[in-house]
Amino acid sequence: MDLSLAAIASLEARGISREALYAQLDQFEQGTQYARIVAPAQIGDGIQKFSSSKAQRLVDLFESTGPGMAPEKFVPASGAATRMFQFMHRFVQDGTWTPEMEQLALRWRELPFSKEWAKGSPARQLQKQDWRSFALYLLEADGLNYGYLPKALIPFHGPNTRPRTPIMEQIAETGAYALDETNTGRLHFTISPEHLTAFQNHIQSMGQRPFHLNWSYSFQQASTDTVAVDTHNHVVIDSNGGLVFRPGGHGSLIHNLNQLKQPLIFIKNIDNVGPPSALPLIAYHKKVLAGYALELHEGITNCLRDAPWDNPQKLRDTSQWIHDHLGLKIPKSLEHDAERLERWLRRPLRVCGMVRNEGQPGGGPFWVQGDDGCESLQIVEMSQINLKDPEMAGIISQATHFNPVDIVCMTHGPDGQPYNLIDFTDPNAYFISEKSIQGKPIKALEWPGLWNGGMANWNTAFIEVPLDVFRPVKTILDLLHPNHLT
Numbered sequence: 001m002d003l004s005l006a007a008i009a010s011l012e013a014r015g016i017s018r019e020a021l022y023a024q025l026d027q028f029e030q031g032t033q034y035a036r037i038v039a040p041a042q043i044g045d046g047i048q049k050f051s052s053s054k055a056q057r058l059v060d061l062f063e064s065t066g067p068g069m070a071p072e073k074f075v076p077a078s079g080a081a082t083r084m085f086q087f088m089h090r091f092v093q094d095g096t097w098t099p100e101m102e103q104l105a106l107r108w109r110e111l112p113f114s115k116e117w118a119k120g121s122p123a124r125q126l127q128k129q130d131w132r133s134f135a136l137y138l139l140e141a142d143g144l145n146y147g148y149l150p151k152a153l154i155p156f157h158g159p160n161t162r163p164r165t166p167i168m169e170q171i172a173e174t175g176a177y178a179l180d181e182t183n184t185g186r187l188h189f190t191i192s193p194e195h196l197t198a199f200q201n202h203i204q205s206m207g208q209r210p211f212h213l214n215w216s217y218s219f220q221q222a223s224t225d226t227v228a229v230d231t232h233n234h235v236v237i238d239s240n241g242g243l244v245f246r247p248g249g250h251g252s253l254i255h256n257l258n259q260l261k262q263p264l265i266f267i268k269n270i271d272n273v274g275p276p277s278a279l280p281l282i283a284y285h286k287k288v289l290a291g292y293a294l295e296l297h298e299g300i301t302n303c304l305r306d307a308p309w310d311n312p313q314k315l316r317d318t319s320q321w322i323h324d325h326l327g328l329k330i331p332k333s334l335e336h337d338a339e340r341l342e343r344w345l346r347r348p349l350r351v352c353g354m355v356r357n358e359g360q361p362g363g364g365p366f367w368v369q370g371d372d373g374c375e376s377l378q379i380v381e382m383s384q385i386n387l388k389d390p391e392m393a394g395i396i397s398q399a400t401h402f403n404p405v406d407i408v409c410m411t412h413g414p415d416g417q418p419y420n421l422i423d424f425t426d427p428n429a430y431f432i433s434e435k436s437i438q439g440k441p442i443k444a445l446e447w448p449g450l451w452n453g454g455m456a457n458w459n460t461a462f463i464e465v466p467l468d469v470f471r472p473v474k475t476i477l478d479l480l481h482p483n484h485l486t
Contacts, residue, residue: 003018006242010245015223016225023427028229035385037385038366040367042401045367046462047354047463050292058291061295062288068180069263070180070186070262071179071290072260073174074268076250077150077199077270080151081148082147083475084476085139091131091135095132100477112155112479113146113154113155113158113159117138150270156271156484157275164276168206169275170268171215174213176279176280177283177290183211183212184212184213186262187213187215188218189218191219196217221252221256225245226248227445228244228437230440231442248446249447251447251448251452251453253450253454254450254454258421261418264408266408268406269405272406272471273471274483275484289351289353289408292351293409296325296326296461299325304342305414315335319341326460327461327462333373334372334373345459348409348410349460350409351460353465354404354465355470358467362402363379363452365379365399365403377462378460404469407451423457425454425457426457430445430446431446432446
């Protein structure tokens, strides 16, 4: 394909090579590559459930060892709150009075920002005809502007105390389970450039805390953007002759994670936080996951210390240990392949909390078959599964657990050297979505969550954690759930 000077300039501005562009165009031609799920991960087959004594032993292991590794917390926080107020935006636009609006009208005073919101209307008892101006005050720039802020800056907890934002709760969590031996907590946010000043001002306004906070940030890299194409897979050209690009999706954040220097990293979504009363429970189970990550890291080190393996029994034992602990079912034809076993051991490690599925939308834990015939534990989004295939639909119907994004990572090998995390992604874990630009249909190439294709070739362990540690906020009404009012 011949590229104009303007098209070449738009590539260079993002640091995208021509080879990468051509690879993306090939992916559009191939279409979405669906995951070959073979079974849901369940208790006893891919998901472990620890006894209270085992959990406490892992907490003790983390508390005695983890601080020396100077852990860091990684929080994707660039998401806008637009969907959080979606039904309110619709009401403002066309006056649609939905059951969600009815519930909000009855209980709005329980929200953490109710006092600020009340300033937008002199009426003490709002009627439906008053609600449009009231909603506008909450959503628009000449009021609170919550409809356009990132979730990180919207108060989630209150209202009887000082309203607490997700940033405040994430910082409190850092102090509860991610401090090093010098009482320092490291916290990294991925944010959008336009919100940087607001983040900085908000964190500075919080005042003193009982530990030293070393916080940092990064933006999603422009080099991870993907080109837009039309319905015939031809590149879309803008008015200046350049290529049109779109953000490559949440999976692109693997590049941000790869920049962190600490070997032990906690990952959690910005909107999955509880009020201060929930902190002890949340911190305890985070320490359980981290303790198990340390235990597995030691096990990997011990396996590699005995290499090279010079007898069939040692190879079988190693293959079995990988199966039992690292989420990989190895075919008998490969269990004596010493080189491959060692390569499987030398991979970054993730320990992921899983909760019982009570109807939450989103990804979950499955056994997925790879091209080499191995089955591995993966977190799979529904967009990665061919839902029109009856066999796939049947497997999904048997799933028992849901991914709350409660992850602890070990990103360094036994030799203390960091892995290049980009080497362990699955470039075929992508999907193609339909969008529009100025009313014209286009197609976009996206990589699903950081923990999907971005971590597809990591060693993986799934652990059941209580549903109470999962407290997401997807809409404003979630703030009225008891999990956020206690």
